[in-house]
Amino acid sequence: MTRLADTIAREFGTPAVVVDLDVVEANVTAVQALCDRLGLANRPHIKTHKSPELAKLQVETGAQGITCQKLGEAEVMVEAGLNDILISYNILGEQKLRRLGTLLERARITVAADSATTIDGLATCAALASQPLPVVVECDTGMKRAGVETPGEAVALSRRIAATAGLTFAGLLFYPPPDGWERTQRFLDTVSSGLHEAGLTLSIVSTGGSPNLAHLGALRGATEHRPGTYIFNDRMQMAAGVATLADCALTVYATVVSRASDTRGIVDAGSKTLTSDPGGLDGFGLILDYPKARIAQLSEEHGFLDLAGCDARPLVGEVVRIIPNHVCVVVNMVDRLIAVRGERIVGEIAVAARGRTV
Amino acid sequence: MTRLADTIAREFGTPAVVVDLDVVEANVTAVQALCDRLGLANRPHIKTHKSPELAKLQVETGAQGITCQKLGEAEVMVEAGLNDILISYNILGEQKLRRLGTLLERARITVAADSATTIDGLATCAALASQPLPVVVECDTGMKRAGVETPGEAVALSRRIAATAGLTFAGLLFYPPPDGWERTQRFLDTVSSGLHEAGLTLSIVSTGGSPNLAHLGALRGATEHRPGTYIFNDRMQMAAGVATLADCALTVYATVVSRASDTRGIVDAGSKTLTSDPGGLDGFGLILDYPKARIAQLSEEHGFLDLAGCDARPLVGEVVRIIPNHVCVVVNMVDRLIAVRGERIVGEIAVAARGRTV
Numbered sequence: 261m262t263r264l265a266d267t268i269a270r271e272f273g274t275p276a277v278v279v280d281l282d283v284v285e286a287n288v289t290a291v292q293a294l295c296d297r298l299g300l301a302n303r304p305h306i307k308t309h310k311s312p313e314l315a316k317l318q319v320e321t322g323a324q325g326i327t328c329q330k331l332g333e334a335e336v337m338v339e340a341g342l343n344d345i346l347i348s349y350n351i352l353g354e355q356k357l358r359r360l361g362t363l364l365e366r367a368r369i370t371v372a373a374d375s376a377t378t379i380d381g382l383a384t385c386a387a388l389a390s391q392p393l394p395v396v397v398e399c400d401t402g403m404k405r406a407g408v409e410t411p412g413e414a415v416a417l418s419r420r421i422a423a424t425a426g427l428t429f430a431g432l433l434f435y436p437p438p439d440g441w442e443r444t445q446r447f448l449d450t451v452s453s454g455l456h457e458a459g460l461t462l463s464i465v466s467t468g469g470s471p472n473l474a475h476l477g478a479l480r481g482a483t484e485h486r487p488g489t490y491i492f493n494d495r496m497q498m499a500a501g502v503a504t505l506a507d508c509a510l511t512v513y514a515t516v517v518s519r520a521s522d523t524r525g526i527v528d529a530g531s532k533t534l535t536s537d538p539g540g541l542d543g544f545g546l547i548l549d550y551p552k553a554r555i556a557q558l559s560e561e562h563g564f565l566d567l568a569g570c571d572a573r574p575l576v577g578e579v580v581r582i583i584p585n586h587v588c589v590v591v592n593m594v595d596r597l598i599a600v601r602g603e604r605i606v607g608e609i610a611v612a613a614r615g616r617t618v
Numbered sequence: 619m620t621r622l623a624d625t626i627a628r629e630f631g632t633p634a635v636v637v638d639l640d641v642v643e644a645n646v647t648a649v650q651a652l653c654d655r656l657g658l659a660n661r662p663h664i665k666t667h668k669s670p671e672l673a674k675l676q677v678e679t680g681a682q683g684i685t686c687q688k689l690g691e692a693e694v695m696v697e698a699g700l701n702d703i704l705i706s707y708n709i710l711g712e713q714k715l716r717r718l719g720t721l722l723e724r725a726r727i728t729v730a731a732d733s734a735t736t737i738d739g740l741a742t743c744a745a746l747a748s749q750p751l752p753v754v755v756e757c758d759t760g761m762k763r764a765g766v767e768t769p770g771e772a773v774a775l776s777r778r779i780a781a782t783a784g785l786t787f788a789g790l791l792f793y794p795p796p797d798g799w800e801r802t803q804r805f806l807d808t809v810s811s812g813l814h815e816a817g818l819t820l821s822i823v824s825t826g827g828s829p830n831l832a833h834l835g836a837l838r839g840a841t842e843h844r845p846g847t848y849i850f851n852d853r854m855q856m857a858a859g860v861a862t863l864a865d866c867a868l869t870v871y872a873t874v875v876s877r878a879s880d881t882r883g884i885v886d887a888g889s890k891t892l893t894s895d896p897g898g899l900d901g902f903g904l905i906l907d908y909p910k911a912r913i914a915q916l917s918e919e920h921g922f923l924d925l926a927g928c929d930a931r932p933l934v935g936e937v938v939r940i941i942p943n944h945v946c947v948v949v950n951m952v953d954r955l956i957a958v959r960g961e962r963i964v965g966e967i968a969v970a971a972r973g974r975t976v
Contacts, residue, residue: 270712273717354628407878518763520766520767531893532975535893538894575735592951594975617890
């Protein structure tokens with residue numbers, strides 16, 4: 261058990277979600293440098309940290325602005341002084357359109373849309389705003405999530421936006437699957453031709469995803485990238501080959517609370533801390549102190565350790581360090597992160613937009 | 619789209635976690651009546667609702683006290699005036715033992731232990747308390763979670779507790795697997811004999827789990843049960859055969875935000891609302907309005923709908939009602955529940971112990 265683990269358990273109790281700011285700063289700087297070198301604007305996605313403090317760090321390091329997934333996240337960020345925000349989501353319903361209208365008067369907001377219904381709703385909200393609302397068309401090139409599936413639909417929606425009072429057509433939003441960059445290029449090229457014929461200009465061509473950092477620069481015509489996870493990294497990022505253990509800034513400290521048999525144990529981090537998101541990986545986290553242990557299963561407050569493969573095994577009361585599979589969902593479980601630099605505790609970071617899914 | 623769905627979206631936005639208090643009260647009353655009929659104390663587990671208001675409803679309906687999984691939950695409940703709490707967890711580490719010591723002065727607390735390490739820690743904390751701390755021995759009869767695996771260990775720990783200044787041996791804590799009640803009976807009978815020889819008395823024999831409600835009364839010698847999920851119920855409870863749709867009090871209201879193709883759609887409830895906990899079921903929830911739709915996959919803020927099997931399909935902007943797989947983890951994602959009675963909104967319930975995992 262490291263001295264820091266002991267201190268964290270003593271001062272904060274476990275489970276504790278801890279970030280190393282030295283690693284955070286190195287990650288933020290490295291991705292900013294990559295974007296700068298490729299001539300891409302960096303617009304980090306704050307869904308990973310949900311912290312205005314860390315968003316400001318990203319902007320101060322050179323990011324053009326930030327990306328939020330939900331309106332509620334954007335509200336928290338605007339309140340904290342962030343002023344250039346892309347909401348990469350279809351905003352629908354009068355409650356949200358009313359809130360969006362309020363936000364438009366306070367910051368430079370761009371929103372995404374993938375349907376006429378969304379665009380028509382945005383128009384009602386923009387009609388009351390003092391400035392036109394920039395809208396990007398969300399396009400799907402393989403994730404099968406949100407986004408129009410064909411260049412023809414993308415062009416049609418772009419024209420609809422451009423023809424709508426109060427809205428400005430701003431460009432295209434992509435989240436290419438890691439193996440889908442060539443397809444994305446063909447999609448973009450076809451849309452570009454269609455827009456040219458329509459007399460429309462592409463200001464923004466935005467791509468997303470930290471796992472896609474390895475492909476950055478591959479899309480001719482891209483103007484910006486929206487990486488999220490890179491600020492902390494996790495097992496998924498390591499599995500994607502875009503981070504090493506040294507790049508992982510976030511660690512869950514957990515106490516071994518039970519060792520009912522020789523080959524198994526329980527830690528006090530379950531699905532209400534690590535979450536049940538497997539991230540496509542085996543087990544629910546990597547225990548740094550016992551890398552051969554497997555977090556085989558979770559119940560709400562229990563992490564089930566399979567210790568059969570371990571030579572040394574932890575005792576009851578020992579505090580272990582876990583790199584989670586997916587940091588974005590872990591951060592969303594807690595109200596604060598404990599900030600360290602190396603072995604030194606330096607403060608706390610409020611997860612101010614935690615749970616802001618509305 | 620129901621009128622209530624429309625109202626909830628308009629007043630609160632989506633995703634919204636909604637509970638019907640008429641159904642809640644019926645569930646609370648029914649399980650209390652079952653326990654009363656069987657002569658068992660009811661000690662509901664508040665991990666499901668994390669709300670002092672609902673805990674008080676349970677106690678006012680006849681529950682002997684409540685169960686908390688974590689110390690932080692117990693602190694919230696004591697602060698709100700609940701005064702008889704079983705913490706069904708090994709409390710370890712000086713930070714928590716200090717907090718437990720404070721709590722002992724404010725309420726009647728019982729704690730669980732499955733190791734000498736835990737017992738010895740509790741002793742240091744109880745030494746400073748004005749009254750002895752009752753401790754139950756956690757026993758495992760098949761869940762392979764926390765709990766000693768053999769009757770011999772259970773007897774040894776019981777003796778250790780009884781022999782420790784400041785602690786009182788209070789009994790045994792079980793969470794029998796649904797198919798493990800006969801095994802639990804044999805375990806209990808063997809421990810009882812051992813305790814009898816040691817001159818120790820079993821005050822509490824506690825069993826847990828809402829899926830186990832079907833087996834209640836099966837364990838001779840049991841004194842109390844700790845059901846959690848029954849207050850709201852969910853798809854897991856229905857799958858376990860202990861609830862029907864009419865017993866499900868909690869619904870997630872979500873908006874269809876994208877319909878990029880004829881056979882698929884996206885709702886605004888993803889893993890940060892429904893959570894990735896599959897609960898052993900297919901898909902991540904039951905859409906009441908489109909029961910043939912499948913919530914096939916989640917990303918953080920997107921629920922991926924497979925609509926291929928649906929005759930009618932929702933439009934963008936439509937609000938749908940989802941019964942989640944596992945309510946306990948869904949409640950933990952939000953700060954408040956919207957309370958309704960039938961089609962009428964009646965207020966909000968604070969999830970005061972949300973995120974209290976420490």
